[in-house]
Amino acid sequence: MAEIQMGAVESKFADIIWENEPISTTELTKQSEILLGWKKTTSYTVLKRLCDKGIFKTDKGSVTSLISKEEFYALQSERFVEETFDGSLPAFLAAFTKRKALSPDEIEQLRRLVREYEEE
Amino acid sequence: MAKLFLTLLNMSITAGWIVVAVVILRLFLKKSPKWISCLLWGLVGLRLALPFSIESIMSILPSAKTLPDDILNANSFRIDSGVSFVDSSVNEYLGSHYYEGVTVPAYHGFNLMTSLSILWLAGIVWMLIYALLSYLKIKKRTSESVKHSKGIYLCDKIDTPFILGLISPKIYLPYDMSENDKEYVIAHEQAHLKRLDHIWKPLGFALLTVHWFNPLVWVGYILLCRDIELACDEKVIKDMGVQYKKPYSEALINCSVPRRMIAACPLAFGEVGVKGRIKSVLSYKKPTFWIIILSVIAVVTASVCLITNPKSNPKPNKPSSSDTQSSVSSDIDSSSYLENYLNSMKDKTDIYFYSAPLQTSEIYDAVINKVYYADENDITNLLKLLKEQNWQKIQLNDLEYAYDGHISYNQHIYFNLTYKILRYNDYICTANDNAINILKKYSKETVDCHYAVVNGSTGYYTNNGDYYETQVSYANSSYNQEIYKHALNSSKFNSNPTSDKIFPGLPIYRIDSLTELKEFKDKFKDDLTFDSGYDEVPSFNSVTANYDDKFFKENALFLVYVEATSGSYRYNAHSIYNDGKEFKIAIHKVRNPEVHTEDMAGWFVTVGISKNAVKNCTDYNAYICK
Structure with missing residues (x-):
């Protein structure tokens, strides 16, 4: 749980989910296309990756988050301070x-x- | 295929010379704008891509055709690189190791070229696979990117900026680049796009794929990539202003990554020789008018000297290709073609008529030193000629095809003897009766044609130059030994004809007409077998089926009976000795397997030869030779 990382581009995608959840996968791919210009395959690939990392989950074609946005970034900041400033x-x-x-x-x-x- | 590869090889060698020239020229052009160097590489590219060129005396290339065409079909190897030192040492080495026509069979060069061209194709496939895989890998990575502005995308999976795409190219930047750096990087990449580098570089790689075997081409490509980057840097500074040299160089440093292998598609910003680029940027000065003029002159001169071919020396002792070419119009009339062709050979000596066999494999064994090949242009014209006469083309196997009675293989053409053949030194051409009349006009001496008849038989030449053809058929072992008693050489047999020690002879018969053939079969119908074969050996009846009255009008048929202690052995005619009086056929064993059957067997070896050749012969014999 403590080691979850997300790239800059991935976080833009994650933002779409956080701002619109619960969101159907179809709607998600549509939004990704509009906002990011991504093909369906790309969206699905990234979604799967984020789900594997434990940030989101898909359930019967609907995507919800397991960690909220604030929680996630709080964890990131904690880790950053931990690593860079010894906590x-x-x-x-x-x-x-x-x-x-x-x-x-x-x-x-x-x-x-x-x-x-x-x-x- | 081999011919294509040979052309390519010559192109590559020629281009190699140009690469060397351009590398030297570049050293002198250090003060000139870098796009001049790119132009020079363009010249190299042209030479690598186009197989043809125009000749000019200004050309400084040593030779346009280092490997001459007749490597494919000549009895010898030689090169013509245009550098006399190289030529003489290489040709001397080749000459002392390969004796013309003896250790190098006529199609050796062709086979070698064919194997090499397969290797070359494999190399191309490998390069293409590598390019495809690296393209797909990058494409996958860049699919997860965010649009920054028109045509520019940010991606966090890449560590260096580059351009991807041929038709609608997109610029990809690493996500975590500072805004400052981004400005310069974008300017640089856009300069690439304006210069159409995203097309030139893949084009260069395509040429590299084809010429992968030439290390000079790799050198050229690497230097081209470097020059492209330098030219782009120059363009950015030129457009922005020299005050931006320092921040631009800083952006370069920030973006520099460890050197990677040459990638085909991406034009990476920080990929090539960062140190050199920074030096070049910091020392950039707007080029003066004179430098530009001088550089342009240098490039134009270089173009003429390097793009054009050296004037080729006309080869002596052969009708030059232009003669035969000009005489052949699109409608070829066989007699007018022949007339023109012979006109060009009017001053040569005698023209002989020769007949030649049909089966090509036997041709190589027996006739390779006697029957030569026609010049390449003649072959083309002759084949056109055959087509004009609506001759059917039949494919025998990968390399041989027959034209309704002709077989051509690798630039040799052999003709059925219903068409008589002309042979003159290096040339063979076809001649029907009409053409023969024309020939008689020009020839100083003619030798009568010999006549071999049967389809699918093998033919040889005797020591006199008589042509004969021979076949083998199954006879069965003789029960009552009658066959020995009535032979032409029966007096030489003792009562124990299979004993080698006393008389190593075989019974021989001569048959001069269809009637005599029938009589022969009748005589020995109880002793021997005429209507069945043995394994792959055909029956006597089948091999003599085509011996009709027409055959016997001009030819005689000799028959030798060979008896053996095993049906696994095979025999064939080895040679014929004919001095006009004495006529001897030598038979040799052609198959002698270690494991053999224990049955007795008998074979007919039949020899057809022109009656003319044996008209005065009195003494006939046949024997086994080693």
């Missing part, structure tokens, strides 16, 4: 702010997050 969130923030200063809005968002976390 230290402050270290990550320091690196993040080094190149880009935080806007007042962003600072306010962070403050709110920490407050909510402390209250739990």
Whole structure:
């Protein structure tokens, strides 16, 4: 579960499912064609791959997700911080702010997050 | 097939010279725009693709036909590379190892070429399979891509930018490229498209596929790919402005990946010699007017010198092809063709008439040194001639076909003796009665025709040059030995005719008419068998079926009886000695298997020969020879 990866292009496809689920495979292939210009075979190949990875599942021609989008990206961020900053969130923030200063809005968002976390 | 391969081989060798020339020229053109180099490779491509060219004295190519056509059918090998040092050393080596007409049979070169051409085809198939597989692999990967803008797609399964597609080419970029780099990469790839590189490169690869065996062509292709990239880099800088040299080079570095093998279809951005490209980009200067002019002159001169063929020397001692070609119009009249042909040989010496046998395999064994082949153009014209006369063409096997009584194989034509044959040095041509009259006009001496008759028989020449043909049929072993008593050489037999020590002879008979043949069969009908064969050997009746009155009008039939201790042995006529007085047939064993049957068997060896040849003979004999 912890090792799930998705390429940039795959995630665009995953977005279609997340935004429209539950979605029939036919509708999915149609949307993929419109948004990504993909043939049916391509859509099916990628869908199968994502299902094998455990992110989505197909059931009687309908596709649903096993992990929500937020959950998935949360896992990705966790892994990233784990691997790059030895799990230290402050270290990550320091690196993040080094190149880009935080806007007042962003600072306010962070403050709110920490407050909510402390209250739990 | 062999002929096609030979042409291709010559083309490839010629193109090889041009590659060398272009490589040298490129060194001098370092300051010129790179698209000039691409043009030069275009010249190489033309030479590789087109088998024909125009001749000009400006050509610096040593030779257009290094391997002459008669490698296919000559009795010797020789090359004509145009470089005298190479020619003399190679031809000397070949000459000392292959003696003309002796160790090299006439079709050896043809067989060699045929095997080589099969190898060549295998190579092409291999190259095509490789190209197809790599194309499919990339196509699969790029199916999962996202559109960026018109004609440009992003894909996260590729690590270098490239172009895919011939008719509607698409640019594919790796997903994780910075926006900055993307700008330059897109400019570069679009330059490729504007220059139509997505067509030239596969075309070059197609030529490489055909000429895969020539290492110089590989060199040319690799350099072509490199020059294409450099030309594209130049075009981008030229269009954008020299101030972009640095960021462009940085984009190049960012995109550089480890060198891969030459891929046919994708025009990869970072694929070829990154270091060289960066150097070239950073040192790019807008070329001055004079440099452009000089480069164009260099290319035009190069084109003329390299694209045209050297003027070929007319070969002496043969009617040049232009003569016979011009005399042959689309409606060929056999006698006018012959007349023109002979006109061109008027000053040559004697023309002889010769007859030749039908079966080609025997021809090689017995006649190969006597009957020569016609010149290639003559063959074509002769075959046209035969077609004009509505002769049926029948396929015998892969290589031999018969024209209603003729057999042609690999540029040799042998004719049935209902049509008399002309032989002059290297030429054979057909002649019907009409043409023979024309010939008589031109020939200084004629020799009477000999006449062999039966279809499917084998023929040989005697020491006199008489033609005879021989067949073998089954006779059965003789019970009462009558056959020995009445033979022409019976006086030489002792009472124990099968004992080799005293007289190694075989009974021989001469038959001069159909009546005599019937009488012969009657005489020995109780002793021998005339109407049945043995295994693959036919019966006497079947082999003599065509000996009719017409045959006996001009020919005599000699008959030799051979008795053997096993039915597994086979015999055939080996040779005939005829000096006008003495006529001897030598018979030899042609099959002697280790495992053989223990039955007695007897065979007829029949020999048909022109009566003329034996008209004064008095002494007849036949014997077994080793």
